[in-house]
Amino acid sequence: MKDSPTRDLLAFDPIDDAFRGFLRPWRFEFAEGSPQIKLDLSEHDDSYVVKAEIPGVRKEDIDVRIDGNQVTISAEVKKDKEERKDGRVLRSERQYGFSSRTFTLASSVDETKSDAKYQNGVLELKLPKKSTPSSKRITIS
Numbered sequence: 001m002k003d004s005p006t007r008d009l010l011a012f013d014p015i016d017d018a019f020r021g022f023l024r025p026w027r028f029e030f031a032e033g034s035p036q037i038k039l040d041l042s043e044h045d046d047s048y049v050v051k052a053e054i055p056g057v058r059k060e061d062i063d064v065r066i067d068g069n070q071v072t073i074s075a076e077v078k079k080d081k082e083e084r085k086d087g088r089v090l091r092s093e094r095q096y097g098f099s100s101r102t103f104t105l106a107s108s109v110d111e112t113k114s115d116a117k118y119q120n121g122v123l124e125l126k127l128p129k130k131s132t133p134s135s136k137r138i139t140i141s
Helices: 014-022
Strands: 038-043 047-053 062-067 070-085 088-104 115-119 122-128
Touching (some): 070 122
Antiparallel strands (some): 047 122, 070 088
C-alpha cells in the first residue's frame, strides 16, 4: 500500500492563512499611473516632426525642453477619483505618475521657431532645423 501524505488538521490556522493571502505580492502595471510616451519622428529637409502619444494628460502638465539637438518631453498625471454613497467615501483612487523621453537629433533645433500642439492625447512638435553656418575654405596665397 502506498503511503499517502497526511495533513495535520490541528496545524490549520485560519488567521495565518488569511494573512498569507492578504500579503501576496500586488501586481502593479506601469501604465496605471504613469503616462507612456510613444513617439513617431520624421525628418524633412528643413525640420523634424514629432508626434508623441500621451493620453490622459492635461496640456498644462506637459513640458517640452530643447537644448541644441536634444529634446525632452515630460508628462505628469494627477487624477483624483472618489466614489461616495450617502455621504460616505466607499472608494478613493488617486493616480500620480511621471514619464519622460529624451532623444537626440542629427541637427540642432531652432527653438525660437518651434511649435507645439496638443489635441486628443497627441502632442505634435514642429522643430525647424537651425541653419548651419556655411563653411568656406580659404586659399592661402
